Amino acid sequence: MLxxxxxxxxxxxxxxxxxxxxxFFTPTGEVKAVNDISYYVNKKEIVAIVGESGCGKSVSQxxxxxxxxxxxxxxxxxxxxxxxxxxxxxxxxxxxxxxxRGKDISIIFQEPMxxxxxxxxxxxxxxxxxxxxxxxDKKTAWEIGVKSLEKVGIPDxxxxxxxxPFQLSGGMCQRVMIAMAIVTRTKLIIADEPTxxxxxxxxxxxxxxxxxxxxxxxxxxxIVTHNLGVVTRYADRIYVMYAGxxxxxxxxxxxxxxxxxxxxxxxxxxxxxxxxxxxxxxxxGAPPDLVNIPLQCSFLPRCSYNTxxxxxxxxxxxxxxxxxxHRVACHLDLxxx
Amino acid sequence: xxxxxxxxxxxxxxxxxxxxxxxxxxFWSKQHIKMKAVDNISFVLNQGETFSLVGESGCGKTTTGxxxxxxxxxxxxxxxxxxxEISSCSEKSFKPFRREIQPIFQDPYGSLxxxxxxxxxxxxxxxxxxxxxxxxxIKDKVEELLLLVGLDPRMGDRFPHEMSGGQRQRLxxxxxxxxxxxxxxxxxxxxxxxxxxxxxxxxxFKELQKKLNLAYLFISHDLAVVRQISNTIGVMYLGKIxxxxxxxxxxxxxxxxxxxxxxxxxxxxxxYLEKKKKRIILPGEVxxxxxxxxxxxxxxxxxxxxxxxxxxxxxxxxxxxxHKVACHNx
Numbered sequence: 001m002l003x004x005x006x007x008x009x010x011x012x013x014x015x016x017x018x019x020x021x022x023x024f025f026t027p028t029g030e031v032k033a034v035n036d037i038s039y040y041v042n043k044k045e046i047v048a049i050v051g052e053s054g055c056g057k058s059v060s061q062x063x064x065x066x067x068x069x070x071x072x073x074x075x076x077x078x079x080x081x082x083x084x085x086x087x088x089x090x091x092x093x094x095x096x097x098x099x100x101r102g103k104d105i106s107i108i109f110q111e112p113m114x115x116x117x118x119x120x121x122x123x124x125x126x127x128x129x130x131x132x133x134x135x136x137d138k139k140t141a142w143e144i145g146v147k148s149l150e151k152v153g154i155p156d157x158x159x160x161x162x163x164x165p166f167q168l169s170g171g172m173c174q175r176v177m178i179a180m181a182i183v184t185r186t187k188l189i190i191a192d193e194p195t196x197x198x199x200x201x202x203x204x205x206x207x208x209x210x211x212x213x214x215x216x217x218x219x220x221x222x223i224v225t226h227n228l229g230v231v232t233r234y235a236d237r238i239y240v241m242y243a244g245x246x247x248x249x250x251x252x253x254x255x256x257x258x259x260x261x262x263x264x265x266x267x268x269x270x271x272x273x274x275x276x277x278x279x280x281x282x283x284x285g286a287p288p289d290l291v292n293i294p295l296q297c298s299f300l301p302r303c304s305y306n307t308x309x310x311x312x313x314x315x316x317x318x319x320x321x322x323x324x325x326h327r328v329a330c331h332l333d334l335x336x337x
Numbered sequence: 338x339x340x341x342x343x344x345x346x347x348x349x350x351x352x353x354x355x356x357x358x359x360x361x362x363x364f365w366s367k368q369h370i371k372m373k374a375v376d377n378i379s380f381v382l383n384q385g386e387t388f389s390l391v392g393e394s395g396c397g398k399t400t401t402g403x404x405x406x407x408x409x410x411x412x413x414x415x416x417x418x419x420x421x422e423i424s425s426c427s428e429k430s431f432k433p434f435r436r437e438i439q440p441i442f443q444d445p446y447g448s449l450x451x452x453x454x455x456x457x458x459x460x461x462x463x464x465x466x467x468x469x470x471x472x473x474x475i476k477d478k479v480e481e482l483l484l485l486v487g488l489d490p491r492m493g494d495r496f497p498h499e500m501s502g503g504q505r506q507r508l509x510x511x512x513x514x515x516x517x518x519x520x521x522x523x524x525x526x527x528x529x530x531x532x533x534x535x536x537x538x539x540x541x542f543k544e545l546q547k548k549l550n551l552a553y554l555f556i557s558h559d560l561a562v563v564r565q566i567s568n569t570i571g572v573m574y575l576g577k578i579x580x581x582x583x584x585x586x587x588x589x590x591x592x593x594x595x596x597x598x599x600x601x602x603x604x605x606x607x608x609y610l611e612k613k614k615k616r617i618i619l620p621g622e623v624x625x626x627x628x629x630x631x632x633x634x635x636x637x638x639x640x641x642x643x644x645x646x647x648x649x650x651x652x653x654x655x656x657x658x659x660h661k662v663a664c665h666n667x
Contacts, residue, residue, distance in 0.1 A: 052531040169622055199393040200558060201619045204602035208618055226532060229604025232611045256608035270536030272561040274588070274603040275610060280565060282536035286501045 013081075014188055014220050015041040015064070015105075020078035022056075022063045025071060029291040033059040033073075035244035041188065041220050046211070048223045048235035048252075050267075054287055056244040057224045061190045065101055066092045083187070103133040106181035108210075110193035112173035116165040122149075122176050123161030126183065133184045148183040149176070153209060171202035175209070182213055189214065192224045207234060228271050232256050237325075240264050243288050243298035246318060250326035260321060260328040262303045297331070305332055346420045348552050349382040349405065349520055354414035354424075356400050372626045374400040376576040377414070380569070382520065385546065387553040389563045391599070392573035393623055398556045401573075402522045405554060406440055407431060418520075436465070436516035443525035445505035449497040455508050456493035459483070462515035478515075485548075486511040487541060503534035510541065514549070522554045527562055539565050560603050564588060569659075572596045575626060575634040578653060582660040592662040594639050595619075633665070641666055 022034040034056040041047045051057045062068050063075050064082075070092065080087040082104065090097040101107075109115040117125060126148065127141035136144065142161065149157035152175040165173055174194065181189050194210060195203040211234055214221045225231060231238055231252065238255045240248040240263065248261040259265045266283040285302040288294075295314045300306060309331045318327040356375040362368055375397040382388040390398040403409045405416060407423065416424040418438065423431055442448035449458060459479045480490040486507040497505055506526065513521055523542070527535045543566060545551060557563050563570055564584065571581040572595065580593040591597045598617040605611045619638045624630055630637050636646040643666065651663045 052533060171622055199623070200560075200599060200602060201393060202622060204616065204618050208616075227604065228532070228606045229611070232606050232608055233604045253608055256606060267532055268606055270533050271606050272536070272539065272559070272565045273605060273607070274561040274564060274600060275605055275607065277564065277584075280536040280540055282540060283533040284537075286503060286534065287531075 012042050013040050014043045016081040018079045020063055021076040022059050022068060022073060023076055024073045031290045032244050032293060033290060034063060037246050039239050041222055043220055044218050046221045046234055046236045048225060048231040048238045049241060050225060050228060050231055050238055051241035052226055052287060055241045057241050058192050061192055061224055065105060065107060066097055102129055103184050104186055105188045106186045107190045107192060108177045108181050108194050111197050112170055112177050113165060115177060116173055118165055122163050122165060126180055129180050130183055148179040152179045170198050171206060174198060174206050178210055182217060186219060188220045190222045228267060243293060244290060248328045251324060254324060254326045260334050261330050262305055263299050347381040348384045348419060350417040352379050352415040354378050354404060355412045356404055356409055357412045370627060373576050373629060374626060378578045380571055382552050382554055384552055385550045386568040387555050387566050389555040389557060389567040389570045390573055391557060391560055391563050391570060393558060395623060395626060396573040397576040398573050399524055402524050402554060402556050406438055406522050437518050438520045439513040439516055439518035441509050441513050441521055441523045441526045444529055445502060445509050446497060448509055449505060451497055455495050459512055459515050462512050482511045482515055502530050503537060506530060506538055520552045520554060524556045528559060542566055560599060575624060575629055577634060580662045586660040592656060592667055593664050595635050
């Protein structure tokens with residue numbers, strides 16, 4: 001049965017998400033955090049998911065690993081093919097799913113200090129991952145752990161293994177998280193805002209480290225971030241999310257040089273730039289409440305174009321605008337401004 | 338009480354400001370250690386202009402802001418507001434100035450009272466300023482203040498938890514403006530906000546400055562945001578200002594190796610520029626304020642540090658008109 005499924009996806013595709021819908025059921029109503037999104041990640045590819053807070057970018061990644069808290073959350077619909085296998089057929093706490101988490105897909109969270117357990121040493125936590133996934137004894141696991149810490153550039157690694165997270169700085173903790181993510185030779189790393197909580201110079205160090213490791217180990221990487229600069233620098237392809245939907249996708253070059261969706265255009269105009277004195281043109285208003293998303297385009301209330309067509313029709317589907325997979329969900333045909 | 342002011346006096350002048358925090362290494366220890374959070378910094382802020390302090394966490398930028406607000410008492414050094422020394426004067430004689438220097442904080446939710454509605458938050462600030470206000474006047478004043486920051490006066494009934502991040506920060510700004518201040522100390526006012534909202538707030542700051550002739554002491558770690566709003570910028574590292582310059586000088590011709598590195602690592606959204614850009618990745622991390630390295634505090638991370646950097650602390654020397662830098666190798 002698995003073989004038949006495997007044929008469905010392209011052999012270069014590592015992860016393919018189709019029509020994923022994740023909602024949270026709260027007292028005020030159903031929050032459609034991820035509303036029918038599809039995307040894919042190829043092998044050895046660096047894909048970025050960009051959006052503002054509350055647009056569903058993190059939830060979309062948590063859904064892949066089934067780390068959504070049920071209740072209130074629920075993955076309502078969709079298929080997540082990883083290496084041709086639909087992960088949503090496994091139960092949340094099934095043996096198979098636990099094998100995939102940490103072994104095939106690892107995740108790096110935003111806050112390194114809080115995502116490590118404060119009452120265990122760093123070494124204990126790393127060797128725990130190694131013992132679970134690699135069938136080695138305690139001593140070997142510790143040695144592999146030391147090597148992995150050296151690999152992420154932690155000096156004096158064998159001593160640092162005995163440290164507790166609070167004894168390490170934020171940048172060091174994030175290095176430990178990266179070490180935990182790569183130690184099992186994962187195929188896909190999901191980095192959820194990996195550098196947001198860090199200082200500027202540390203940010204650059206951590207991003208360079210992560211990218212060089214990803215290239216070296218031939219891993220795929222999904223970066224979830226709101227920082228458009230980081231995306232421009234490192235990603236191969238970008239998905240822009242707004243109010244639970246993907247509104248634009250394409251290669252980094254296409255998206256950054258020829259943005260087509262009014263939201264992407266607006267975002268790029270509202271980012272302060274360090275290399276030029278440009279007057280900022282902010283997007284008016286605020287993102288919509290995800291409980292009552294209108295049937296029309298969800299960006300409509302903030303959009304400067306706002307034509308009759310937009311008001312009459314329902315949310316536009318993603319359509320391809322050029323030969324290189326540049327796709328946009330907008331009724332209008334907007335070129336470079 | 339009015340202080341006589343000459344035409345040339347800057348609105349705010351900070352001279353050789355030092356703030357050391359003493360602490361003990363252990364509970365029983367008798368040894369007192371000084372953490373030099375701010376070590377001998379000087380700058381001026383003129384009416385209607387913005388002076389920004391940039392640096393990474395722990396460099397002392399917030400401490401400086403708090404000294405100016407008189408939340409902390411400086412260890413030594415002088416702060417002149419309108420020609421009057423305010424850091425060491427008595428609480429009573431400082432009182433008239435307190436409302437003229439107002440803060441805006443980073444976390445708009447944490448800095449608002451969750452039990453006070455927007456209206457009562459601002460009302461409190463208005464009545465502090467003017468105790469004999471009639472209630473009709475108060476209402477008009479509050480509504481005017483809400484409109485000034487782009488909030489609908491009907492928002493007055495809302496509580497902080499009913500507002501979005503951008504609206505809360507607007508409320509914070511409006512509260513600061515309620516006392517009709519001349520200086521606003523903005524401590525990372527936009528870093529907690531989303532990109533599209535951030536731009537709205539930055540533009541609001543600029544508009545208000547033009548309209549009300551405000552002076553900002555702007556504290557931020559984001560060089561791109563600072564570029565948008567500043568006239569003069571001071572780059573801080575481990576409690577010291579390592580470079581100080583007007584906007585043009587700093588961004589077009591950065592001199593200190595730390596400034597150069599900081600500017601080079603800020604990722605840009607300009608695709609072609611970003612792919613060409615050369616980046617300086619600094620080794621290591623910011624040292625602890627307890628053991629500041631001898632000599633130049635930046636020397637362990639600097640690419641071209643020499644013998645003199647390890648032994649002698651460089652002074653802030655003027656390189657060209659107003660552009661000062663503390664580095665031996667310029």
